[in-house]
Amino acid sequence: MNRLSWFNTVSLTLGFAFLYIPMVILIIFSFNESKLVTVWGGFSAKWYGELLQNESFLQAAWVTLKVAVLSSTLATVLGTMAAYVLVRGGRFLGRTLFSGMIYAPLVMPEVITGLSLLLLFIGIGLDRGVMTIVLAHTTFAMCYVSVVVSSRLITFDRSLEEAALDLGCSQAEAFRLVTLPIIAPAVISGWLLAFTLSLDDLVIASFTAGPSATTLPIKIFSAVRLGVSPEINALSTIMIGIVTVGVVTASLVTKRQMVRQRRDEQNAERS
Amino acid sequence: MMRRFVLIAIPYLWLLALFLVPFAIVFKIALSDAAIARPPYFPQFDWVEGIGAFLAELDFENFVWLTEDDLYWKAYLSSLRIAVISTFLTLLVGYPMAYGMVRAPEEWRPTLMMLVILPFWTSFLIRVYAWMGILSNEGLLNQFLIWTGLIDSPLTILNTNTAVYIGIVYTYLPFMILPIYSALERLDGSLIEAAEDLGCSRLQAFWLVTIPLSRAGIIAGCFLVFIPTLGEFVIPSLLGGSDTLMIGKVLWEEFFSNRDWPVASAVAVVLLLLLIVPIVLFQRNQQKQQEAEQ
Amino acid sequence: MTIPVFEPWNDPEAKPLIQFQNVTKRFGEFTAIDDLTLGIYEREFFALLGPSGCGKTTMMRMLAGFETPTDGKIYLSGQDIAPVPPNKRLVNMMFQSYALFPHLSIWDNIAFGLKRENKPKHDIEERVQEMLRLTRLEKFARRKPHQISGGQRQRVALARSLAKAPKLLLLDEPLGALDKKLRQDTQFELMDIQEKTGTTFVIVTHDQEEAMTVASRVAVMDNGKLVQVATPDRIYENPNSVYVADFIGDVNIIEGTAKPTGPDQYDIAWKEGAEPLNVKSQNSFSDGQTCHLAIRPEKVTISADKPADADNAVQGRVLDIAYLGNISTYHVELPTGAVIKAQTANTRRIARRAFNWEDPVWLSWTATAGVLLAE
Numbered sequence: 001m002n003r004l005s006w007f008n009t010v011s012l013t014l015g016f017a018f019l020y021i022p023m024v025i026l027i028i029f030s031f032n033e034s035k036l037v038t039v040w041g042g043f044s045a046k047w048y049g050e051l052l053q054n055e056s057f058l059q060a061a062w063v064t065l066k067v068a069v070l071s072s073t074l075a076t077v078l079g080t081m082a083a084y085v086l087v088r089g090g091r092f093l094g095r096t097l098f099s100g101m102i103y104a105p106l107v108m109p110e111v112i113t114g115l116s117l118l119l120l121f122i123g124i125g126l127d128r129g130v131m132t133i134v135l136a137h138t139t140f141a142m143c144y145v146s147v148v149v150s151s152r153l154i155t156f157d158r159s160l161e162e163a164a165l166d167l168g169c170s171q172a173e174a175f176r177l178v179t180l181p182i183i184a185p186a187v188i189s190g191w192l193l194a195f196t197l198s199l200d201d202l203v204i205a206s207f208t209a210g211p212s213a214t215t216l217p218i219k220i221f222s223a224v225r226l227g228v229s230p231e232i233n234a235l236s237t238i239m240i241g242i243v244t245v246g247v248v249t250a251s252l253v254t255k256r257q258m259v260r261q262r263r264d265e266q267n268a269e270r271s
Numbered sequence: 272m273m274r275r276f277v278l279i280a281i282p283y284l285w286l287l288a289l290f291l292v293p294f295a296i297v298f299k300i301a302l303s304d305a306a307i308a309r310p311p312y313f314p315q316f317d318w319v320e321g322i323g324a325f326l327a328e329l330d331f332e333n334f335v336w337l338t339e340d341d342l343y344w345k346a347y348l349s350s351l352r353i354a355v356i357s358t359f360l361t362l363l364v365g366y367p368m369a370y371g372m373v374r375a376p377e378e379w380r381p382t383l384m385m386l387v388i389l390p391f392w393t394s395f396l397i398r399v400y401a402w403m404g405i406l407s408n409e410g411l412l413n414q415f416l417i418w419t420g421l422i423d424s425p426l427t428i429l430n431t432n433t434a435v436y437i438g439i440v441y442t443y444l445p446f447m448i449l450p451i452y453s454a455l456e457r458l459d460g461s462l463i464e465a466a467e468d469l470g471c472s473r474l475q476a477f478w479l480v481t482i483p484l485s486r487a488g489i490i491a492g493c494f495l496v497f498i499p500t501l502g503e504f505v506i507p508s509l510l511g512g513s514d515t516l517m518i519g520k521v522l523w524e525e526f527f528s529n530r531d532w533p534v535a536s537a538v539a540v541v542l543l544l545l546l547i548v549p550i551v552l553f554q555r556n557q558q559k560q561q562e563a564e565q
Numbered sequence: 566m567t568i569p570v571f572e573p574w575n576d577p578e579a580k581p582l583i584q585f586q587n588v589t590k591r592f593g594e595f596t597a598i599d600d601l602t603l604g605i606y607e608r609e610f611f612a613l614l615g616p617s618g619c620g621k622t623t624m625m626r627m628l629a630g631f632e633t634p635t636d637g638k639i640y641l642s643g644q645d646i647a648p649v650p651p652n653k654r655l656v657n658m659m660f661q662s663y664a665l666f667p668h669l670s671i672w673d674n675i676a677f678g679l680k681r682e683n684k685p686k687h688d689i690e691e692r693v694q695e696m697l698r699l700t701r702l703e704k705f706a707r708r709k710p711h712q713i714s715g716g717q718r719q720r721v722a723l724a725r726s727l728a729k730a731p732k733l734l735l736l737d738e739p740l741g742a743l744d745k746k747l748r749q750d751t752q753f754e755l756m757d758i759q760e761k762t763g764t765t766f767v768i769v770t771h772d773q774e775e776a777m778t779v780a781s782r783v784a785v786m787d788n789g790k791l792v793q794v795a796t797p798d799r800i801y802e803n804p805n806s807v808y809v810a811d812f813i814g815d816v817n818i819i820e821g822t823a824k825p826t827g828p829d830q831y832d833i834a835w836k837e838g839a840e841p842l843n844v845k846s847q848n849s850f851s852d853g854q855t856c857h858l859a860i861r862p863e864k865v866t867i868s869a870d871k872p873a874d875a876d877n878a879v880q881g882r883v884l885d886i887a888y889l890g891n892i893s894t895y896h897v898e899l900p901t902g903a904v905i906k907a908q909t910a911n912t913r914r915i916a917r918r919a920f921n922w923e924d925p926v927w928l929s930w931t932a933t934a935g936v937l938l939a940e
Contacts, residue, residue: 005473008374011367012383018364019390019444022401025411029404036409082282089279098279101286103554107494109502109546111519112539115526116293119536123296139289142282162631163664165651167729168681172274177677181668200394203504207526217396224396224509228404236397243393251385264712 023240030233047234057219057235064199064216067130071137072194078138079145079194080187084175086146087153105143113140114207121208128210136208137198144197145190152186196243294543301333301536333537342521343538347545349516353432353507354500357439361496362489364440365447369488370481372448373455387452391445399438399509406434406510430512438506443499447492454488455481487560494553502542518542571781573606580643582607582732582765583628588637590623590789597623599789600637607732610759610766612776614812615786621769623789625735628767629658642732652681657731661738663722665710671721672697672706678729696724699758716747723755727762736768740775752778773813777801785809801861807938810859815894817865817905819858823850823937831937833858836901843876846937860935862908867895867920868927875929881905883924888915895920897928 004012030048034041051057082102089095105113117136121128156179164174180187202217209215216235223232337343372383390398405411406429413425428434458481466476482489504519511517518538525535573579581604590598598620605611613621626632627639630651638645646654657678666674675696679689697703700720705713710721719739726734739755740748756779759766770776776783777797784794785808793805804810807818821835821842831850832841835858842858850856872878881897884904888911895907907928913919920926 004371004374007367008371012371015364015368016386018441022398022405022441023393025405026397026401078282078285081278085279085282092279094283098283098286100554101290103557104550105290107498107550107553109499109519109542111502111504111522112543115522115535115539116297117289119296119300120289120293135289139285157662157664159660159662159664160666163660166629166658167678167725168652170652178666196392200396202396220396224400224403228407232400236400239394239397244389247385247389247392251381255381261711268711268713
């Protein structure tokens with residue numbers, strides 16, 4: 001049933017155009033022959049070639065990937081623990097502080113988080129490098145993971161856990177065999193969220209990176225400060241492409257699962 | 272019992288060590304003096320000399336400095352102004368979109384949702400960068416406007432506050448749309464029908480019923496835009512000009528360019544104090560939401 | 566040949582499987598269970614019956630191990646079970662929502678408890694097969710819970726809870742989600758399975774028909790206390806209070822004052838100027854004591870003319886008729902304003918019904934038809 005008024009249609013069209021046109025332009029001009037990213041000089045994929053030969057970019061990409069995988073995995077573990085504690089922990093000493101520490105980083109400006117972590121590392125004499133970025137990313141990412149997982153845990157049917165206990169599981173077994181498999185989608189989205197946040201982070205990485213560790217966002221930022229460059233367009237297109245493939249795949253998979261589930265349920269009632 | 276303790280302790284200690292302690296350190300350094308040293312502040316905590324001597328050297332000099340130099344309080348005010356205006360603009364763009372999404376046919380919704388989420392997952396830096404090419408004097412927007420004959424000479428948009436507003440709305444739009452969408456989705460359609468049945472025009476029903484009932488979503492969306500925008504760095508740095516005063520930029524420059532860590536820390540502390548009120552309010556709002564849902 | 570009657574509660578030698586001893590359970594200010602003492606014997610199909618909030622679910626959860634008593638002790642086979650966590654008890658529960666693990670197949674759901682015991686694979690397979698056969702689910706073993714119907718899910722929940730051959734099986738409103746026809750069939754199935762496996766069943770329900778059908782004994786509860794514990798027939802025919810009489814089935818309550826007129830015989834003055842009611846009661850009442858006569862509608866005979874030698878007869882007007890196909894319940898208004906329900910089988914077709922609205926009728930019953938209760 002289409003209840004869209006003309007106003008709705010206009011606002012949706014304009015809105016999505018606003019969201020997507022800049023990215024489309026970015027992609028188009030990554031194939032621009034001319035170095036000027038504002039004048040079309042013909043179709044060329046040479047910038048991609050140049051990009052793939054750019055050692056420092058490749059190195060930065062590798063570091064960024066390493067950091068992202070490490071920090072998101074660690075953040076998922078810590079964040080899931082934190083979520084479990086928040087939802088099931090009941091009352092314990094310092095609970096308000098704990099929940100405050102979990103929610104605050106979500107809205108804290110990155111310059112503050114970055115600065116404070118850098119000062120910590122210097123204060124305890126920790127050399128800045130890849131590990132310090134990982135520590136920093138893990139810390140703020142675990143809060144996002146915790147929010148995602150706790151919102152799933154809240155709606156989780158506790159009688160399933162009780163049934164597991166009733167049938168002989170210890171608390172840990174019940175979590176491992178029943179709760180975790182069922183909340184797995186939320187845990188996975190938490191991981192993906194942490195991964196993206198890490199991949200994308202500029203400010204915190206700038207503060208906490210060492211001389212040997214340059215991440216891709218840092219490189220991109222120093223490049224674009226000088227102005228627009230088609231190599232960056234090429235890089236952007238690649239990144240947008242990867243994300244698009246990921247998001248579209250995830251959407252299709254979820255949709256197919258939902259359709260299948262609904263069909264199964266309908267068949268079940270009929271039989 | 273032991274297990275429970277460990278379960279709570281691990282994330283707790285991590286956050287204490289890597290979240291709370293750093294803030295304490297920022298505060299301490301805000302009370303220190305700048306020094307040509309590595310690290311560039313003085314005094315440094317020396318176990319030998321002890322706490323007394325340590326505390327004696329600390330002072331509020333940096334905070335006083337903040338009030339003396341025009342730059343800082345102007346930057347705070349400017350940041351506040353920009354944050355408020357951008358939040359409002361984002362709301363203006365985001366609400367109709369969320370509303371349109373809710374009224375769209377059921378089959379479209381997953382796709383529309385995906386279209387909103389995709390920018391959210393795309394690199395923030397890249398999306399801001401995209402506007403650089405569009406808003407510059409030789410950029411596509413000016414080219415387009417000149418080509419259509421609307422203007423004669425290029426508008427200076429890049430490196431002004433206007434570009435910053437556009438950049439903020441662009442990057443934070445998904446954060447506004449998603450909470451409003453989910454609040455609107457939960458709205459019972461029959462309430463609108465009841466309002467119309469009782470004599471409201473479509474517009475009145477919207478104003479008197481829909482908006483108040485989506486209040487929770489609006490508030491959440493506004494907080495999610497306002498609070499980070501206050502300390503935003505990348506957007507004013509890339510899209511703003513030298514006269515774009517935002518506190519995030521000031522902090523960065525104090526730290527990296529001027530190497531004045533104590534002042535940077537003092538700036539951070541004041542920013543944090545400014546943010547405590549909205550952050551606490553945000554948390555309260557979230558808690559109330561969660562409890563309402565249970 | 567007499568069939569031995571199953572009545573361990575009347576056997577002084579028998580030791581109960583479950584013993585609640587002065588158990589109290591408080592949740593903050595609220596007292597859910599109030600100083601409750603009860604013995605449940607092996608092989609019983611025991612029903613905890615009562616309205617929402619009466620404490621029956623709390624009792625069940627204490628047996629399962631999800632709550633511990635605030636005061637008092639609970640014994641299972643003579644052992645205090647308070648220190649035993651739910652996963653170590655020989656008690657299993659069938660949850661109201663079934664709580665089937667959505668990510669596991671039916672087969673894996675049933676095998677779940679057995680795997681916790683580290684049994685050899687072959688034994689597990691055999692046992693699961695047995696359970697599938699018992700609940701007629703062999704065809705669905707590989708499916709997942711969302712791929713089978715509600716009634717089938719209920720059987721899976723039952724099979725899963727019986728797989729470990731527990732001493733005690735707790736059933737939390739097991740038939741609530743089923744439609745009426747399915748519910749009736751399943752009730753008999755449950756009774757069958759209980760007898761076949763010899764397990765002690767404790768069922769919690771608010772549906773008194775269900776309790777009466779399946780249970781060997783019923784405990785009627787109210788506000789955390791046991792009001793009456795007896796076999797279904799005694800609960801129905803000999804309720805110990807107006808509460809129980811009213812809770813189970815339909816009942817007419819007539820309030821009056823008693824006057825002893827002989828051994829076990831009383832005259833009940835129920836209305837000024839009307840003939841006192843003639844009641845035989847084993848409960849003793851003093852002269853002038855307020856009492857309530859509880860009489861079931863099916864024990865009240867309705868007739869057009871005054872019956873010749875009925876112990877009790879009152880006159881009234883038909884106020885309403887509830888036609889239920891096989892029976893009709895006549896709501897008869899007495900001159901006092903009270904309404905008495907009389908129920909008769911529709912032995913004749915509706916068109917040839919003897920009574921109609923507004924007809925003057927006589928209601929009659931014997932001296933032993935009702936139960937005289939103090940309160």
